[in-house]
Amino acid sequence: MADQLRDKVALITGGCSGIGLGTVELFVAEGACVVVADLQDDKGAVLEQRFPDRVRYVHCDVTQEADIAKATAAAKEAFGGLDILFNNAGSGGAGAGIPEMTVEAWDGTMNLLLRSVMLGMKHAIPLMRARGGGSIVNTASIAGLISGAGSEPYSATKYAVVAMSEGWAQQLAPMNIGLSVLCPGYVRTRIADSARARQDRYGGVQPVRGDSFAAAGSNVAQSVAAGIDPDIVGARVVEAVRDGNLYIFTDPRFRDVVEFRFAAIRAGFDQAAASPALKSVKAWAPLTYPPPETPQ
Numbered sequence: 408m409a410d411q412l413r414d415k416v417a418l419i420t421g422g423c424s425g426i427g428l429g430t431v432e433l434f435v436a437e438g439a440c441v442v443v444a445d446l447q448d449d450k451g452a453v454l455e456q457r458f459p460d461r462v463r464y465v466h467c468d469v470t471q472e473a474d475i476a477k478a479t480a481a482a483k484e485a486f487g488g489l490d491i492l493f494n495n496a497g498s499g500g501a502g503a504g505i506p507e508m509t510v511e512a513w514d515g516t517m518n519l520l521l522r523s524v525m526l527g528m529k530h531a532i533p534l535m536r537a538r539g540g541g542s543i544v545n546t547a548s549i550a551g552l553i554s555g556a557g558s559e560p561y562s563a564t565k566y567a568v569v570a571m572s573e574g575w576a577q578q579l580a581p582m583n584i585g586l587s588v589l590c591p592g593y594v595r596t597r598i599a600d601s602a603r604a605r606q607d608r609y610g611g612v613q614p615v616r617g618d619s620f621a622a623a624g625s626n627v628a629q630s631v632a633a634g635i636d637p638d639i640v641g642a643r644v645v646e647a648v649r650d651g652n653l654y655i656f657t658d659p660r661f662r663d664v665v666e667f668r669f670a671a672i673r674a675g676f677d678q679a680a681a682s683p684a685l686k687s688v689k690a691w692a693p694l695t696y697p698p699p700e701t702p703q
């Protein structure tokens with residue numbers, strides 16, 4: 408890992424806490440300069456004091472395009488450009504009870520966990536192209552590959568982040584921009600009380616299942632508390648960027664759970680193969696999918 412990050416410039420959203428903070432500290436220790444984009448101004452000020460030459464804090468609500476434009480511009484102003492984008496800011500998202508769901512809470516989850524990823528890439532890519540390339544890490548979750556009851560809006564965004572990362576990885580490769588999608592298992596962070604960072608216009612804290620991670624005593628909250636340390640996730644991010652991995656996993660235990668979903672999907676194809684309804688199709692045209700150069 409030595410020198411891989413030396414003098415690189417990174418933008419890390421949600422860098423004041425949890426996985427983002429662990430990654431900021433690791434990047435700085437490896438010699439990178441980091442723009443931290445977050446809502447927690449007090450913690451951002453502390454980071455600037457700790458690393459005066461290496462960190463700039465920008466107050467940035469990642470749901471707002473103008474704020475993201477400001478954060479990417481800060482990378483150029485403070486450090487001359489941008490090499491790495493870590494789209495990481497997030498929360499547990501809206502609770503999943505359909506009767507209690509509000510449009511505001513739904514839209515807030517989509518804007519924070521999905522639209523922000525697109526906006527970050529949109530504004531970072533021109534700066535990376537000006538440098539001849541770069542690396543992007545989009546944070547999904549293992550919940551982007553398996554969906555359990557109780558966090559459906561969260562999972563919907565994370566599946567979408569995986570899907571769009573798989574596609575954009577192919578589009579960006581010719582520009583010498585690597586793209587990885589981070590799918591952590593449980594990480595010991597404050598995400599279970601992340602409703603603290605949610606603005607009122609997104610519904611604030613709902614009284615009923617208001618945050619998918621936050622339900623008191625929920626299995627998810629307990630699993631997060633027993634999760635791995637955020638700086639280990641930061642180290643995985645660095646490994647994966649170096650090696651050009653598309654998928655970044657942090658918890659090998661979930662392999663069997665993902666396999667279980669794949670087995671259910673395969674069973675669906677077996678049912679289709681035996682389907683009387685499909686027997687009327689005389690000949691299937693050859694498929695041109697998947698594309699010839701699928702990133703590893």
Ligand SMILES: NC(=O)c1ccc[n+]([C@@H]2O[C@H](COP(=O)([O-])OP(=O)(O)OC[C@H]3O[C@@H](n4cnc5c(N)ncnc54)[C@H](O)[C@@H]3O)[C@@H](O)[C@H]2O)c1
Pocket residue numbers: 420421422423424425426427444445446447467468469470495496497498499519546547548549590591592593594595596597598599601604605631634
């Ligand atoms: N902790 C886990 O177990 C886990 C597992 C899988 C995926 N993730 C994902 O990791 C990412 C980071 O989460 P974490 O666990 O470190 O949580 P965290 O709550 O510790 O950190 C999230 C950071 O994002 C910031 N943030 C929230 N809303 C923001 C906004 N609108 N604009 C800018 N910054 C904002 C917060 O202020 C905070 O600093 C999230 O995308 C989350 O979905 C976490």
